[in-house]
Amino acid sequence: MKRMMFASFYLLVFIFFSSSLGWAGATEDIKAGYENRLSENYDEAIRLYTKAIESGELSEWKLGEVYVYRGDIWAMKNDYDKAIADYTKAIELNPMSNIPNRLRGDMRGKKEEYDRAIADYTKAIELFYRDFQSYLGRGLIWVKKGDYDKAIADYTKAIELHPRYTDAYYNRGEAWEKKGDYNKAITDYNKVTILLPDTPIASKAKEVISKLEKKIGRTYSVPQQKVAQGGAVSVKGTDGRFIAYDNGTVLDTKTGLMWAAWDNGGDIIWQNAKGYCEHYRGGGYTNWRMPTMDELASLYDESKPRVARCGVNYTISVATELIDISCDSPWASENEGSGAAYFGFHSGKRKWGPKSESWGGRALPVRNAR
Secondary structure (H helix, E strand, C coil): CCCCCCHHHHHHHHHHHHHHHCHHHHHHHHHHHHHHHHCCCHHHHHHHHHHHHHCCCCCHHHHHHHHHHHHHHHHHCCCHHHHHHHHHHHHHHCCCCCHHHHHHHHHHHHCCCHHHHHHHHHHHHHHCCCCHHHHHHHHHHHHHCCCHHHHHHHHHHHHHHCCCCHHHHHHHHHHHHHHCCHHHHHHHHHHHHHHCCCCHHHHHHHHHHHHHHHHHCCCCCCCHHHCCCCCCCCEEEEECCEEEECCCEEEECCCCEEEECECCCCCCCHHHHHHHHHCCCHHHCCCCECCCHHHHHCCEEEEEEEECCCCCCCEEEECCCCCECCCCEEEEEEEECCEEEEEECCCCEEEEEECCCCCCEECCCEEECC
């Protein structure tokens, strides 16, 4: 990755400016806002985010990020107009980020502004072609407009990008059902029961399957070798300290961290990578985040080289085959100004580079499982 290594420089800049300009105050407000969001103290979270926004201490890209955070709270409070206003401001500040476009599309869908929602989802996809959640959102709108073929096409694309995306399978099943193709609908609903057995969505899918079976007068048999025996999630494979589950997650029993089984799969700038991680919903969990440099380093093992998928004969060394890191440089959460950290799985080194650089950059979500 063509990035300049100015870690020490950025650290000195951070120390100087945080002490002289009071950035720590806004940063603490943002952190406290997030903690209040998690504990569902939404009004306090809004107050803290608003305080950070009005502080005058944030860069444009960080300000746009906080508008997204506050917009999320307005969305949780079902105040769609205020959420749209905040997402719109985030788009103005960070025009190259797909996430506020997608989130604004979600809100416009809630308000039944279907054409505007489609425009937002389409823009998000243009900005980041692997945004499977925008394909899902646009598919939902096509269903609302009665265009089931376009909905199926979008759901299918979401599944191509995220093969274990149960929401996409379920929604595509609904679209097939509305078109009267019950066999294809049953196939998709059944996929949900395989990916997330013994969960509410699987129970709902089984109910629909039973209803459709009666309509077509046959019984659909679930492939027995894929049915989990006990528990909502079954073990797919193990590799030393790593355990892979069939919901697209991998647990590192040494660190207690749960990783997404694959990264985003394409070049991505730091800001979009951060949003990708924080809005990731793999395994049904909502507390995914961007990893630290040390957490990424825990996945490095020099004794296990493999060819990266982003370049011919370009090797990376990853501690397990159960986690698909497609290129050298997953982004890390540490950042300051226009620079951010990443870990090089080719060299095994912690590095620093421009946030605007995308080549080789990847987003690999992680969460605390303990």
